[in-house]
Amino acid sequence: MSTYDLIIIGAGPGGYNAAIRAGQLGLKAAIVEKRDTKKLGGTCLNVGCIPSKSLLHASELYEAAATRFAGLGIKTGGVSLDLPQMLKQKDEAVDGLTRGVEFLMKKNKVETFLGAGEIVERGKVRVTGADGKTTDLSARHIVIATGSEPAPLKGVEIDEKTIVSSTGALTFSSVPKHLVVIGAGVIGLELGSVWRRLGSKVTVIEFLDRVLPGMDGEVSKTFQRILAKQGMTFRLSSKVTGVEKMKSGLMVKVEPAAGGVPEIIDADAVLVAIGRRPYTAGLGLERLGVKRDKRGFIETDQFRTSVESVFAIGDVIAGPMLAHRAEDDGVACVELIAGKAGHVNYDRVPNVVYTWPEVASVGKSEEELKAVGVVYKIGKFQFAANSRAKTNHETDGFVKILADAKTDLLLGCHIVGIGAGEMIAEAVSVMEFGGASEDIARTCHAHPTRSEAVRQAAMAVEGWAMQA
Ligand code: FAD
Numbered sequence: 115m116s117t118y119d120l121i122i123i124g125a126g127p128g129g130y131n132a133a134i135r136a137g138q139l140g141l142k143a144a145i146v147e148k149r150d151t152k153k154l155g156g157t158c159l160n161v162g163c164i165p166s167k168s169l170l171h172a173s174e175l176y177e178a179a180a181t182r183f184a185g186l187g188i189k190t191g192g193v194s195l196d197l198p199q200m201l202k203q204k205d206e207a208v209d210g211l212t213r214g215v216e217f218l219m220k221k222n223k224v225e226t227f228l229g230a231g232e233i234v235e236r237g238k239v240r241v242t243g244a245d246g247k248t249t250d251l252s253a254r255h256i257v258i259a260t261g262s263e264p265a266p267l268k269g270v271e272i273d274e275k276t277i278v279s280s281t282g283a284l285t286f287s288s289v290p291k292h293l294v295v296i297g298a299g300v301i302g303l304e305l306g307s308v309w310r311r312l313g314s315k316v317t318v319i320e321f322l323d324r325v326l327p328g329m330d331g332e333v334s335k336t337f338q339r340i341l342a343k344q345g346m347t348f349r350l351s352s353k354v355t356g357v358e359k360m361k362s363g364l365m366v367k368v369e370p371a372a373g374g375v376p377e378i379i380d381a382d383a384v385l386v387a388i389g390r391r392p393y394t395a396g397l398g399l400e401r402l403g404v405k406r407d408k409r410g411f412i413e414t415d416q417f418r419t420s421v422e423s424v425f426a427i428g429d430v431i432a433g434p435m436l437a438h439r440a441e442d443d444g445v446a447c448v449e450l451i452a453g454k455a456g457h458v459n460y461d462r463v464p465n466v467v468y469t470w471p472e473v474a475s476v477g478k479s480e481e482e483l484k485a486v487g488v489v490y491k492i493g494k495f496q497f498a499a500n501s502r503a504k505t506n507h508e509t510d511g512f513v514k515i516l517a518d519a520k521t522d523l524l525l526g527c528h529i530v531g532i533g534a535g536e537m538i539a540e541a542v543s544v545m546e547f548g549g550a551s552e553d554i555a556r557t558c559h560a561h562p563t564r565s566e567a568v569r570q571a572a573m574a575v576e577g578w579a580m581q582a
């Protein structure tokens with residue numbers, strides 16, 4: 115039986131980054147992955163971040179070419195969609211990146227085992243390959259990084275053809291005429307945007323009274339208004355109680371969230387995007403005694419589970435279900451195993467929605483600060499007053515900075531606008547260094563850039579924004 119310092123189960127951003135760090139620190143590591151495509155990279159590379167961003171990018175250019183190029187003085191002579199090619203280039207991006215992870219495993223001397231990992235007892239993992247063959251491995255430490263899966267909705271059976279989860283929504287072979295999206299969260303708004311740009315009528319049905327419920331309220335409102343202007347229809351405070359397949363399409367039964375008279379909406383496709391849940395099937399956790407919370411997340415303290423020498427990271431434990439967070443968990447967990455001081459600050463994990471425009475945030479929202487009674491100041495700056503945004507005719511959105519009223523400590527930054535996902539990094543860094551809004555206000559920003567709006571918003575905290 116091969117023996118390792120560390121066996122990692124699951125090769126997503128949590129698992130493969132843990133493996134890289136283990137290799138860097140001189141630990142003998144193995145990684146186990148059961149994905150039937152045999153590709154490493156987990157949900158993120160195979161059916162998540164990467165394919166969705168590929169389609170967002172391509173569909174964004176398609177829409178720009180069809181609707182905005184003429185205004186910039188670019189004649190295209192008619193733009194048409196080649197969906198098979200768009201899907202192919204997405205698959206190529208996924209292939210390239212998953213092969214990159216294979217390379218990184220080899221480079222860092224991590225052994226890869228393809229098959230389902232089960233912890234048969236403390237320190238022992240059995241890998242069952244697709245052909246049923248088993249390989250037994252042993253290790254001083256085991257890290258569970260098995261990620262998450264789409265949450266199901268009662269009364270709605272996913273077939274990944276017309277009634278799809280995010281996975282099926284990445285591979286529609288033709289553009290649905292009417293796509294009903296259940297859930298106005300990140301997946302619903304990103305993938306809803308993709309198919310709207312490619313020609314679908316998109317109706318989003320959301321249980322709560324706002325889109326992106328976890329985000330700052332003002333951001334949610336502005337963003338919904340922008341998406342509605344782009345042609346997306348919203349039905350808030352509503353729930354879907356069933357979807358029926360008919361010969362001519364799908365019948366979606368919708369009623370008010372609080373209950374009431376149901377209504378039928380006809381659709382060609384339905385995307386169920388009501389959240390994700392931790393994935394732990396087949397790991398043998400009950401037998402081992404690894405505790406999970408009510409929602410199924412593995413309970414951890416500094417990545418340590420209730421069973422000695424068994425650790426867990428990423429989507430399978432509570433916290434933001436994001437690739438960069440899983441990556442940071444992986445690094446910190448392995449550093450702790452190696453006797454170093456691994457640590458992740460969950461208050462500084464940025465959140466980005468990759469639509470057009472993007473939405474990005476870090477730290478606290480106004481609602482969160484009010485709830486804990488923190489007195490804060492707001493600095494806001496509209497992209498309509500930013501020279502670069504005006505020049506490019508891309509003026510939707512704003513930057514909003516929240517700072518402690520007494521100390522000026524930066525507490526949160528919320529951006530709606532083109533490039534928000536890149537701009538948020540500045541606020542994350544300043545917050546990590548314990549910086550104040552004045553630190554951004556007095557930092558030189560290149561002109562003309564959209565990031566000047568971040569500086570102007572920081573200046574606005576003390577009332578000296580200069581360009582508004
Ligand atoms: P995963 O990536 O889920 O990886 C877990 C791996 O473990 C899987 O490959 C699974 O096959 C494997 N596994 C499970 N059980 C076993 C077993 N018993 N044996 C062996 N292998 C096993 N996040 C972002 O930060 N940015 C984005 O833009 C973004 N976009 C997304 C878009 C979509 C459509 C989706 C669905 C998600 C997106 N996410 C995004 C979320 C991101 O994908 C996850 O947060 C991230 O993948 C979690 O990483 P992980 O390593 O914890 O788990």
Ligand code: NAI
Pocket residue numbers: 267296297298299300301302304319320321322325326327352353354386387388389390434435436465466467468
């Ligand atoms: P989500 O939690 O972001 O949004 C789910 C939405 O569905 C919520 O608004 C919720 O109120 C609503 N909802 C729940 N039950 C409902 C019901 N019965 N009817 C109608 N609405 C209902 O989850 P989503 O969009 O599925 O994404 C899952 C996770 O994947 C995200 O939370 C995020 O962590 C990750 N992700 C991240 C991305 C990014 O970083 N850009 C992109 C895509 C996914």
